[in-house]
Amino acid sequence: MIPIKYVNIPYEHFGLVYRDGRFVKLLKPGRTWYFDPLMRVSIGKLWQGKPWIEMPATQLRQLRESPAIQEHAAFIDLKDTQRALVWLDGRFHGILEPGLYAYWKTVVEVRVEIMDVRNILFRHDEADIILKTAAAKRHLDVYETAENLGSVVYVDGRFHGVYGPGTIGYWKNGLTVRRESFALPWLPMNDNELEKLREDGQLDAFASFVDVQDNQRALVWFNGRFHCILGPGLYAYLKEGHEARVNLIDATMPQFIYDELDVIFKHAEALRQLAVYEIADNEQGVLYQDGKFSELLSPGRYAFWKDVGNVRVRQYDLREQVLDVSGQEIMTADKVTLRLNAVLSYRIVDVRKAAETVKDAEQALYRELQLIIRAEVGGRTLDQLLTDKTAVAHDALKSIQQKAEDYGLEVKGLGIRDVILPGDMKELLNQVIEAEKAAQANVIKRREETAAMRSQLNTAKMIEDNPTLLRLRELETVEKIAEKSNLQIFVGDGQGLTKSIVKLV
Numbered sequence: 001m002i003p004i005k006y007v008n009i010p011y012e013h014f015g016l017v018y019r020d021g022r023f024v025k026l027l028k029p030g031r032t033w034y035f036d037p038l039m040r041v042s043i044g045k046l047w048q049g050k051p052w053i054e055m056p057a058t059q060l061r062q063l064r065e066s067p068a069i070q071e072h073a074a075f076i077d078l079k080d081t082q083r084a085l086v087w088l089d090g091r092f093h094g095i096l097e098p099g100l101y102a103y104w105k106t107v108v109e110v111r112v113e114i115m116d117v118r119n120i121l122f123r124h125d126e127a128d129i130i131l132k133t134a135a136a137k138r139h140l141d142v143y144e145t146a147e148n149l150g151s152v153v154y155v156d157g158r159f160h161g162v163y164g165p166g167t168i169g170y171w172k173n174g175l176t177v178r179r180e181s182f183a184l185p186w187l188p189m190n191d192n193e194l195e196k197l198r199e200d201g202q203l204d205a206f207a208s209f210v211d212v213q214d215n216q217r218a219l220v221w222f223n224g225r226f227h228c229i230l231g232p233g234l235y236a237y238l239k240e241g242h243e244a245r246v247n248l249i250d251a252t253m254p255q256f257i258y259d260e261l262d263v264i265f266k267h268a269e270a271l272r273q274l275a276v277y278e279i280a281d282n283e284q285g286v287l288y289q290d291g292k293f294s295e296l297l298s299p300g301r302y303a304f305w306k307d308v309g310n311v312r313v314r315q316y317d318l319r320e321q322v323l324d325v326s327g328q329e330i331m332t333a334d335k336v337t338l339r340l341n342a343v344l345s346y347r348i349v350d351v352r353k354a355a356e357t358v359k360d361a362e363q364a365l366y367r368e369l370q371l372i373i374r375a376e377v378g379g380r381t382l383d384q385l386l387t388d389k390t391a392v393a394h395d396a397l398k399s400i401q402q403k404a405e406d407y408g409l410e411v412k413g414l415g416i417r418d419v420i421l422p423g424d425m426k427e428l429l430n431q432v433i434e435a436e437k438a439a440q441a442n443v444i445k446r447r448e449e450t451a452a453m454r455s456q457l458n459t460a461k462m463i464e465d466n467p468t469l470l471r472l473r474e475l476e477t478v479e480k481i482a483e484k485s486n487l488q489i490f491v492g493d494g495q496g497l498t499k500s501i502v503k504l505v
Contacts, residue, residue, distance in 0.1 A: 003037035009045065014072065016044040016063075023062040026069055051088060051110060053102040060100050074110070076101040081118050083139060083171065085130065087111040092126070094135040120155055120177070122169035131167045140169035143179050150238050152187065154178045159197060162187060162206040164240040185222060185237040185244075194234045207236040208244065215252050217273060217305065219264070221245040226263050229273040231307070254289055254311045256303040265301070274303045277313045286355045288312045296351065316351045320412060323366055330374050334381040341418040342373055342393070346404060346411045353408030361407045368403045369414075372396050389416040 008031050009015040015027030020040050027043070034041060046053060053060065053073060064075045077100050078084055084096035089108050103110050115122070122140055124130060131142050145151045145165050153160045153168075156176050164184065170177045182188040187207055189197070197203045211234050212218045218230040222242050237244060249258070256274060264270045278301050279285045285297030290310050297313065304311040325342045332338065346365065348354050358364040376396045377385060385392060397414040404411045463473070 004033055004035050005041075007032050007034070007043050012048045014046045014048065016046060018042045018044065023059070023066055026066065026072070048104050048107055051103045051107050053104065057100050060102050063102065064100075072106065073102050073104055074112075076103075076112055076114075078114065081116055081173075083115045083117055085113045085115060085124070092130055092133060092135075094133075095139045097139070115171075117171040117173045120170050120173060120175055121153075121161065122171060127169065128167060131169045136169065139172055141172060141177055142167060142169045145181065148184055149181045150184050150187075152180045152182065152189070154180075159202055162203065162238060164238055185242045187236040187238065189236070191234045194236050198234075198236075203236060206240075207238055210235040210237070210246050212248065215250065217249045217251045217256075219247040219249060219258070226260070226267055226270075228267070228269040229264070231273060251305050251308050254304045254309040256305055261301065261303065265303070273306060275306050275311065277302045277304075277315070279315060280317075282319050283315050283317055284351045286314045286316070286351050288314075293352065293356070314351075314355045316348050316354060318348055318351075320345055320347045321362075323362065323369070325366065325369055325373065328370060328373060330377045332377060332382045332385060333379060334383075336382045336421075338377075338382070338385075339418075339420040340373065340377060340416065341420070342369070342396075342414065343417050344369055344400065344411060344414045346409050348408060349410045350408030353406075355408075357407050361409060364407055365400070365404055365409060365411075369396075369400050372399045372403075375399075385419065389419065392416055 007015060007027070009027050009029045011029050013029055015032065016023060017025035017027060017034070018041070021042075034043075046055075053063070055063075060075070063069045063073070064077075076084055076096065078096060078098045080098045082098060084101075086093040086096060088110060090111075113124075115124075122131070130136050131140065136142065143151065144167055145163065147165045149165060151163045151168065153163065153170070154177070155170075157178075160177075180188060187194070187203075194203075194209070198209055203209075210218055210220070210230060212230050212232050214232045216232065218235075220227045220230060222237075222244055224243070249256070258264065264274075265276060277285065277297075279297050279299045281299045283299060285302070287294040287297055287302075288311070302313070304313075323344045323346065325340075325344065328340045328342075329337060330340055344365075348361070354361040373392075373396055376392050376399075380392065393414050393416045397411065400414060401411045
């Protein structure tokens with residue numbers, strides 16, 4: 001057998017020379033002669049067309065020990081707690097698991113970053129790009145958190161961290177990862193959990209605390225906008241993306257006084273802590289604290305802590321008001337049942353008396369007015385009532401004014417609007433009225449007839465005493481006849497004239 005052998009290494013290949021199974025030499029592309037009388041040499045070929053050198057791990061370890069290969073290849077040796085992020089020509093390629101890897105330096109630009117997975121949270125400047133790839137999801141648990149949400153992460157049941165909106169990844173290294181989403185910015189933990197985390201300092205990197213004592217309330221602004229009012233308790237909010245301003249307010253007094261009330265009242269969140277009262281320009285309020293009168297409230301807006309003392313505000317309209325008493329069925333003194341409608345005008349002059357004397361001043365006034373009207377109508381006959389309704393209203397007004405004063409009210413006026421009779425009574429009354437009117441008409445007729453006869457008698461006496469008057473009356477009569485008959489009349493003596501007219505007619 002010929003001891004000298006010939007080998008041809010193609011372009012883009014390297015030759016690997018092994019003696020007795022151990023790598024000894026690297027051959028570049030081209031023809032090579034070598035002496036091997038004992039058949040101890042073997043030559044393998046590696047193609048450089050792929051970035052990665054693909055061969056068993058034992059052979060890679062031998063290559064790594066050779067200075068000749070170091071010029072052309074780079075090696076990655078990943079421990080069990082490590083993973084490698086790989087970029088080829090500036091593009092993310094994948095994640096390498098524990099093991100030994102080698103790649104050609106001259107084929108493509110390779111960038112490798114080694115990560116320690118004992119830190120289970122995946123952090124990287126290009127995390128948004130990496131976590132979207134299928135390669136990343138084979139090695140990482142990837143969680144998407146919506147824009148208005150945050151995440152609390154527990155690893156093997158222990159708190160690990162708090163994160164805002166975005167994508168986060170955790171290495172799949174055998175640990176159990178549990179994630180809880182919450183609405184930003186407040187962390188979803190009770191006081192005991194937050195107190196423990198605050199003592200341990202585990203939240204210092206993620207959140208800020210707000211500690212509100214029992215006699216305090218906290219006004220919270222985020223990024224320059226009012227957010228909420230916090231009651232007693234321990235709270236924590238996510239620092240990331242939230243520039244906070246917190247004002248602690250002394251809540252030992254029930255009334256809440258603050259410069260920016262208008263801004264706070266616009267938020268429904270504030271109404272969970274505050275009872276808000278609006279006293280209009282034409283109103284007055286009465287404030288009671290713990291069941292005792294405190295003060296009268298002028299027009300304006302007032303706010304009180306809901307859970308600080310017992311606060312009650314009663315509001316009263318000071319304008320003149322109208323009270324209708326309609327459809328009251330009442331029996332007169334002569335046993336006639338009728339329905340009556342009345343209207344009363346009043347206003348409140350003493351709001352404290354109105355609040356403390358009766359539960360509902362208007363209802364009390366209505367009840368008293370009913371009783372007074374019944375008493376006034378019941379003491380009169382139907383004729384008396386119909387003859388002078390004003391007297392009924394006047395007497396009732398005097399009585400109701402005295403009662404109203406006890407309630408802090410001033411009655412301005414009272415009127416009987418309608419008196420409604422039953423159908424049969426209405427018919428009888430109409431007949432009576434008709435008879436009365438007929439009698440009145442007869443009296444007037446007889447009076448006029450008597451006056452006419454008296455006038456005629458007086459005229460006859462005057463003519464008898466003065467014949468010239470008769471002559472004038474005759475001339476007036478002749479004038480009227482001449483106008484109608486278009487006649488020409490020649491006047492003679494009085495008797496002749498009269499006879500002539502009679503003859504013509």
